Amino acid sequence: MIETKEIKIDGVLQSAQQSITDSAPTFVSVTEQIKWINPIDFFQNGKEVGGDRVFWSSADRNTQFVGIGEAALLHDEDASYQTLQEKWQQMMKNTKIVNQFSQYKTGPIALGGFPFDAQEQSEELWSDFTGSKFRVPTFLLTVENDKAFLTTTVYIEKESNVDKLATDLVTDRNRLLHAETSTYRDNRIVLQHEVDPNQWKKLVKKATTTIETEQVDKIVLARELQLEFDEVCDLGTVLRELEKKQENSFIFAWEKDDACFVGATPERLVKVENDQLLSACIAGTAPRGKTEEEDKEIGQQLLDDEKNQHEHQIVVNMIKGAVRSCATSVEMPNAPVLYPLKNLQHLYTPVQAQLAEGYTLLDVVEKLHPTPALCGFPRESSLDFLRKFEQLERGWYGAPIGWFDQSFNGEFAVAIRSALVRSDQASLFAGCGVVVDSDPDIEYEETGVKFTPMLHALGGAR
Ligand SMILES: C=C(O[C@H]1C=CC=C(C(=O)O)[C@@H]1O)C(=O)O
Numbered sequence: 001m002i003e004t005k006e007i008k009i010d011g012v013l014q015s016a017q018q019s020i021t022d023s024a025p026t027f028v029s030v031t032e033q034i035k036w037i038n039p040i041d042f043f044q045n046g047k048e049v050g051g052d053r054v055f056w057s058s059a060d061r062n063t064q065f066v067g068i069g070e071a072a073l074l075h076d077e078d079a080s081y082q083t084l085q086e087k088w089q090q091m092m093k094n095t096k097i098v099n100q101f102s103q104y105k106t107g108p109i110a111l112g113g114f115p116f117d118a119q120e121q122s123e124e125l126w127s128d129f130t131g132s133k134f135r136v137p138t139f140l141l142t143v144e145n146d147k148a149f150l151t152t153t154v155y156i157e158k159e160s161n162v163d164k165l166a167t168d169l170v171t172d173r174n175r176l177l178h179a180e181t182s183t184y185r186d187n188r189i190v191l192q193h194e195v196d197p198n199q200w201k202k203l204v205k206k207a208t209t210t211i212e213t214e215q216v217d218k219i220v221l222a223r224e225l226q227l228e229f230d231e232v233c234d235l236g237t238v239l240r241e242l243e244k245k246q247e248n249s250f251i252f253a254w255e256k257d258d259a260c261f262v263g264a265t266p267e268r269l270v271k272v273e274n275d276q277l278l279s280a281c282i283a284g285t286a287p288r289g290k291t292e293e294e295d296k297e298i299g300q301q302l303l304d305d306e307k308n309q310h311e312h313q314i315v316v317n318m319i320k321g322a323v324r325s326c327a328t329s330v331e332m333p334n335a336p337v338l339y340p341l342k343n344l345q346h347l348y349t350p351v352q353a354q355l356a357e358g359y360t361l362l363d364v365v366e367k368l369h370p371t372p373a374l375c376g377f378p379r380e381s382s383l384d385f386l387r388k389f390e391q392l393e394r395g396w397y398g399a400p401i402g403w404f405d406q407s408f409n410g411e412f413a414v415a416i417r418s419a420l421v422r423s424d425q426a427s428l429f430a431g432c433g434v435v436v437d438s439d440p441d442i443e444y445e446e447t448g449v450k451f452t453p454m455l456h457a458l459g460g461a462r
């Protein structure tokens with residue numbers, strides 16, 4: 001039995017409205033503990049209620065968020081970290097918070113992402129995802145270690161009709177929480193098209209030549225796989241598949257109108273909780289074996305392989321430097337271990353540190369992004385190469401996606417193993433670290449395996 005005082009939203013809104021002065025309209029954020037509900041069912045119910053949806057699950061599944069609707073949007077075309085930070089602090093000053101459960105990742109929380117490269121011109125594909133976008137959902141479900149909470153956030157002005165607002169909120173809340181059966185539909189792919197494999201392999205060759213002859217050690221090249229479905233893709237089904245199959249991976253979805261960026265990434269960029277900082281170096285890849293024995297053998301080969309070690313070490317060096325610059329007591333083991341996923345395994349070096357005074361989670365994100373696991377090294381010359389030669393529009397692929405709370409506790413993952421789904425179409429993205437001895441055919445295969453988690457989740461051949 002959950003013992004909480006029932007919160008009367010109309011009373012909270014009325015008292016907030018009374019406290020509004022002319023200059024400061026108010027956000028009101030009210031958190032209550034609720035009966036456990038499956039987060040993906042809640043996401044699915046959100047479609048009936050209306051409003052854009054967002055989903056987040058930590059890799060260990062201990063923290064899950066589902067947002068429905070948009071109480072506020074923090075949008076910056078230039079993806080400036082500073083602007084975002086200031087906008088958030090300003091918003092928090094004007095927010096009346098009613099929350100007895102703030103230790104459970106509840107209350108006003110912003111969920112969203114950054115572009116891979118703020119200078120990239122967004123064409124058709126990513127037109128709804130320009131710049132950085134962080135959403136404070138109207139309804140935010142937090143499931144934290146099996147406890148469930150609902151945070152309702154609304155914007156009110158002196159003139160707002162708060163009685164009507166409260167009635168509408170209660171209706172939507174009940175639909176979200178009490179819809180008995182959430183329905184799911186299998187997705188059926190009718191068309192599958194890899195964008196220009198031969199041209200992509202030529203680009204890998206061009207990158208290795210550049211690495212040989214110029215001051216650049218690594219360039220991460222991505223490619224695209226396009227799908228078409230027989231009808232509008234059911235995103236709840238996609239999330240269910242990802243949750244079932246993609247262990248050790250963060251799961252995310254960020255919807256805007258008929259588009260949704262969705263994925264299951266193994267790569268933590270950074271987590272900050274009460275100044276404890278966690279990050280990770282993930283680079284270097286091999287497939288999983290079909291038997292336990294074969295799997296172990298492939299894993300050992302990966303650990304011993306010089307090309308993959310080199311790819312990994314470049315990431316370790318950069319992340320170590322970036323974390324050191326804003327943290328104290330950085331701890332990292334000397335050698336990587338294996339990070340097993342359903343379809344592939346990576347070299348993995350975890351990072352632990354204490355955030356230094358004066359820095360926030362967003363400062364660390366700014367320092368880390370883009371790491372050499374997604375861009376290359378050195379950053380400027382590899383980014384130059386991508387801007388000149390990569391055909392793909394990256395949008396939010398390969399960029400930080402995540403959440404933060406009132407005091408900048410939060411977590412960001414790197415949005416790889418992902419797809420942009422738009423109505424009955426999807427674009428999947430996969431990249432790989434090209435170093436001096438990269439072979440185009442092998443990198444092509446590696447990116448092929450990296451498509452499989454999303455391809456399967458979207459209904460592709462198992
Ligand atoms: C760029 C991707 O993976 C990166 C992360 C882990 C391993 C990588 C690699 O071994 O090449 C990549 O650097 C992707 O999956 O799209």
Ligand SMILES: [Mg+2]
Binds near residue numbers: 283446
């Ligand atoms: Mg690789």
